[in-house]
Amino acid sequence: MLSKSEENLYRVKIALQLSFIVWVMLAIFMFYATFEATTRMYGTFLLLFMVVIFTPFLPDGAGYEEGKPE
Secondary structure (H helix, E strand, O other), rough: OOHHHHHHHHHHHHHHHHHHHHHHHHHHHHHHHHHHHHHHHHHHHHHHHHHHHHHHOOOOOOOOOOOOOO
């Protein structure tokens, strides 16, 4: 069981993740609209590398149960 503060912290983490994803998508769209093909290729490799590096640190949702009474 999660306490109320842990549940709120978990929800804040998820909200920050979703917000981060949206900002990254906007940055990618602006990057692709601005730069030429060679820079795009290197940027794509850099983005894939960052995804591989940071994915293990994202929360997986284990241990969180929606709507369970305490």
